[in-house]
Amino acid sequence: MKERIMQQSSLRSNYIIVWSEIVKNLKFLLAYPVVFIFWAIFPIFWFIPFILQGEAFVGGLQSQSFAEIAGTAEFIPFVILGAVLNSYVLTSLYGMGESIRREAYRGTLDYILSSPCNKAFILIGKALSESISSSIFAFTQLAICILFFGIALTIGVIIPVIFIVILLILGLYGMALILAALSLRYKQAHDLAHTMEYVFSVFSPVRYPLASLPLWAQILGKILPLTYALIAVRSIMLLNQNLSALYLEVLALLVIDGVAIFLGFYLFNWMEEKTKKSGTISNF
Template sequence: MVHKGFGLARPGILQSLHTFWDMSKKTIVEFSRYPVAFIALFVQVFLIILMFMFAAFSFVAPGTGAEISRQFASVMVYGLIVNLFLSFTVWEVGFSIREEQFRGTLESLYLSPASKFGNLVARIFAVLSWTAAMSAFAIFVVGMLVGGLPAKNILLAFGVLGLTISGFLGIGFLFAAVTIRLKESAQFLVSFVQFFFLIFSAMFFPFSALPRFLVDYVSRWLPVSYSVDAFRSLLIGLPEGFPELMPLNSELVIIVLFGLFSPLLGYLVYRWIERKARATGTLGEY
């Protein structure tokens, strides 16, 4: 069937896959043109780790440094991995839309018959592969610094991470929508939300460091908190007191629901805001 509005294009799964593949290739080609940026990302991860390690050392009682830093390092680095995936998913989707707005190509993209969903997902495909490489690098660096990190229940932890990334896609779609609406301010909102989750989902420290009322009234309401808690608790071997928020089984249920429903909800919101912007003619505005 040929839709009269699409000329000779045939919308369908195959076309969506082609769009996804071509857009991914385009993103990879774009990234490959800026090798400095690629190296800079690794430097960034290395510096984040070093900075927080140095900060932690400032609070260590004299004579107890190595032991406490190893214990703290495993909590921090596994939280950092979740944070890396969250940051790159949210930042990449939101920022790419902003770039298209700047270049004046967003409207043209929407006038083409290419799949909009494929276009959105393709933006993060390349970045996610590199984030995985950076996570491995982070584990290696911290492991070297503190003399090895615990890595238990790896398969289950990977499952949790997979569902978490799926959930982050939903947040990424939401940010793409927010970018269309808020334009320049969306960048700051993305930064703010990254830091919000960093603190309230206790990505660099255990939840016990947060005041009790913040855990009860903020952290427990964020699905991301359960992802962080379950992921690092599994990898450090579920010692006493971990997971901190709920029993593991209950946390897994929340993570599964987050992984399944967040992308759907995020995409629906994106479509709604995108349609509104097209109707009011503000899609290309910046």
């Protein structure tokens, strides 16, 4: 009986940790409305040059050469979907990846790490709050693109797209956990986050199909979760394919998610122990 009560209380405490972390991060976000508006709107400005570039080079809104390698001649929806999904990469790397570093800046990291709770739930709370904010931003961008760029979104594709996005988020947060772990030990993980952003930007099919890259770069691109998520979402939204036809992409995402999350938690716990022992938690 006593054991059951303790288990329930432990479960409730963990739930409170996750919930508090979500509320705290959302409060931070809403405390700066300009920052909120910035992330909801400005990523659109970053892909407008690609749309104008495509129009200038092709002389229209469709390209047959593009269709041969991408499966669709319409490069504008291709670029927009790439940019919207890529915003999850940016928020996970800079948001979640640096969340631990931010706690150090605020002077709250020592308290968090010395609290008698499972740190995994703090990280889950951080990941969930980042997912909520990223999804709000992505949804706003997509809504603007539907209004101004004529992206078609039918009810039937929403559920499979959300499913793929969840799989993408899991993989990205696994990677972000690895970054958070490294920032515990090596502090300035900012450069690593930038480097990972470069890798995603060049080797994932964010703006161009994977087939336009050399073979070695395609192989590198195939270990990134964003690659499979982009292929799947574009296949569903632009080529009207069913989720069942994309089982290989879904399987690849599941494998990457599993590996990244396992590695992320393992590394974080290991680094936490190391930093506690070495006494470098509060070092900058």
